[in-house]
Structures are given as structure tokens and as C-alpha cells.
Amino acid sequence: MSRREGIVDGESTRVFIIVPLGLALGGVFFFFSGVGRFRRERAFVRGALSAPGVVIGFRTRWTRAGTYENSGPLFFPLVRYTTRVGQTIEFESPIGSSPRLVREGQAVTVLYHPDAPRQAHLSSGCLQYGLPLLFILLGLGLGLFASLFGLFAWFLIAKLPTP
Numbered sequence: 001m002s003r004r005e006g007i008v009d010g011e012s013t014r015v016f017i018i019v020p021l022g023l024a025l026g027g028v029f030f031f032f033s034g035v036g037r038f039r040r041e042r043a044f045v046r047g048a049l050s051a052p053g054v055v056i057g058f059r060t061r062w063t064r065a066g067t068y069e070n071s072g073p074l075f076f077p078l079v080r081y082t083t084r085v086g087q088t089i090e091f092e093s094p095i096g097s098s099p100r101l102v103r104e105g106q107a108v109t110v111l112y113h114p115d116a117p118r119q120a121h122l123s124s125g126c127l128q129y130g131l132p133l134l135f136i137l138l139g140l141g142l143g144l145f146a147s148l149f150g151l152f153a154w155f156l157i158a159k160l161p162t163p
Helices: 003-007 010-046 125-158
Strands: 049-065 067-082 088-092 107-113 116-122
Touching (some): 010 107, 088 116
Antiparallel strands (some): 049 067, 049 107
């Protein structure tokens, strides 16, 4: 039996090839998903008007992560603002958080499109770009890890001397 066969058998070779490829594909998915979300948010912001608003309350939704012990509340701010033409609008922010990132009665800046004022967003770098940037960084991290893992596997499989 050669030294290569003793350390890395055929099954291990497949694992050392499949795992980095799977991680790399996951990284590509997260990266492009984050880029898409980032571009959509930038497009929304580019065409949006801003208006002062106030947080009037929260809608609470419970998440369930498999078991009841892992579930928890997400708080979605309810916001009231007045458009430039004087129309008062109330909307629920599409982004919820736990803990709350704003408090009831807090003044906020609202971004909205004049043709769809109810589909408004809170103007906040963290709320607007946090998730897309997290996806991009996760994708880059998975890609880097997959590259290092694949490089290690290549050295282990291809570079081991045989007696």
C-alpha cells in the first residue's frame, strides 16, 4: 500500500473535492444575493424623497427557529409621516429587529416614492444596507474558506509522495 492510499483513500478524496466546491457555491449564492439586495436598495434610495416621520408603535412577530425555546420576537416599527403634498401616511417598516433599533416617539427620516408612499423605508444605513452587506461578507468569507480548504486538500491529495 502506498503512503497516499494509507492517508487519503478514494472516499476522502471525494470529500476533499466536494466540500470546497459546495462551500464555494454557497459563497457565490450569498455574494450575488447580497449584491442584488444592495443594488435594489440603492435604486430605491436614488429615486426616493425624504420626509420627517415618527415611530408610533411596533408590530411584534414571533420567529420560530425549529423549537419553541429558540423562538423570539421581531419588532417592526410602525411609522407616521407626511408627504410633500400633505398626505399623512402610516406604514409598517419591512425590516424588523430584536432588540428594537428605534423607540416609540422617536423622530426618524422616511424615504418614499411619490407614486407609492405606503411602500416607504426608514432611512438608516444599518437598516438599509446591513443585510445586503452581511450577505456579501458571508459570501466572500465562504469563498475564502473554500479556497483555503481546496488548496489544503490539493496539497494533501496531489502532493503526497508515494513510496
